[in-house]
Amino acid sequence: PIVKITKSTTRNSADLTRDGERTTASLILDSYLSSSTEILVDMGILNVNGNSLETTTLTINPMGTLLMPEGSEVVMFDNGTINCHGEIISTGTEINPNAFYAIGTDNFDFRIKNGGLLGAQWTSFSQFDTYYGLYFETGSEVDTETGLMNCSFYNGVSNGSLIAFNNTQDVQIVNAIFPDNTNGEIYNVRKMNDAGSVTLTESTGNFSGETHEYDPYNRIEWGTLEAPQNVTVEVIGNNIRLQWNSVTGATSYKVFSALTPDVEFTEDLSGVLNGTEWTTTLSDNRRFYRIVAVKNVAP
Numbered sequence: 412p413i414v415k416i417t418k419s420t421t422r423n424s425a426d427l428t429r430d431g432e433r434t435t436a437s438l439i440l441d442s443y444l445s446s447s448t449e450i451l452v453d454m455g456i457l458n459v460n461g462n463s464l465e466t467t468t469l470t471i472n473p474m475g476t477l478l479m480p481e482g483s484e485v486v487m488f489d490n491g492t493i494n495c496h497g498e499i500i501s502t503g504t505e506i507n508p509n510a511f512y513a514i515g516t517d518n519f520d521f522r523i524k525n526g527g528l529l530g531a532q533w534t535s536f537s538q539f540d541t542y543y544g545l546y547f548e549t550g551s552e553v554d555t556e557t558g559l560m561n562c563s564f565y566n567g568v569s570n571g572s573l574i575a576f577n578n579t580q581d582v583q584i585v586n587a588i589f590p591d592n593t594n595g596e597i598y599n600v601r602k603m604n605d606a607g608s609v610t611l612t613e614s615t616g617n618f619s620g621e622t623h624e625y626d627p628y629n630r631i632e633w634g635t636l637e638a639p640q641n642v643t644v645e646v647i648g649n650n651i652r653l654q655w656n657s658v659t660g661a662t663s664y665k666v667f668s669a670l671t672p673d674v675e676f677t678e679d680l681s682g683v684l685n686g687t688e689w690t691t692t693l694s695d696n697r698r699f700y701r702i703v704a705v706k707n708v709a710p
Contacts, residue, residue, distance in 0.1 A: 459483035467491040481507040487519035495527040503533035513538040525550030530557025543575035563588035572598035579606040589616035661704035
């Protein structure tokens with residue numbers, strides 16, 4: 412392989428203590444990287460850093476991470492393959508989105524393997540080479556911190572699907588876009604096993620909706636839930652508490668936050684959810700909050 416990173420680190424490439432030894436290992440691209448052979452992230456971080464990563468084969472091993480901040484893209488050629496045993500985190504923005512696609516008329520195989528994680532925001536996935544599209548295999552998961560939000564899926568193979576799940580996770584997909592079906596795909600979303608669930612909220616596009624799903628075990632749910640109303644914020648000692656009215660059809664809620672209202676909101680896992688209220692420790696920094704109602708499929 413042209414790239415092989417062999418030490419582990421955290422997502423922010425900060426110091427990490429591993430087996431008593433402090434290590435820092437990450438490769439941050441200053442420009443595009445193109446390889447006619449495999450790019451392998453064995454251990455550590457490969458940060459695309461808003462550039463283009465081009466290859467025939469991309470492998471992320473269990474201790475490896477591919478980071479894709481806004482403006483990053485992975486471009487495949489020669490009908491290549493992405494195998495993720497570690498984690499891929501793609502955080503595009505509405506103004507500067509990310510992408511996974513193939514050159515010209517090529518296609519590619521994209522698999523999240525057992526133990527692998529994928530999280531993506533404002534990212535497009537297109538030109539798949541297999542029947543399953545973006546495929547979450549047994550034992551894989553969507554990264555709960557990043558989620559799958561504001562992503563588009565299109566240009567699969569004829570008689571195939573655009574995204575498929577064979578895992579046991581309860582997955583939330585928010586604001587997915589399924590444009591016109593131009594390649595003859597049969598399914599937008601495929602849920603292959605009788606475990607876990609897939610809930611899609613606020614999905615759009617002519618190929619969106621349950622008409623185009625494959626769901627033999629009734630594990631996929633499509634819906635548009637109202638935004639929680641009458642949100643209040645209260646400071647109680649060293650804590651801050653958010654409360655809101657219940658939403659019809661919602662089985663739970665998620666709290667997202669950001670330092671300013673004009674940036675991407677991310678799920679805030681610092682607090683405790685109790686019905687229609689959420690409490691966290693008061694911070695010195697001002698934060699903006701957003702509440703999202705969700706509906707899970709029964710296990």
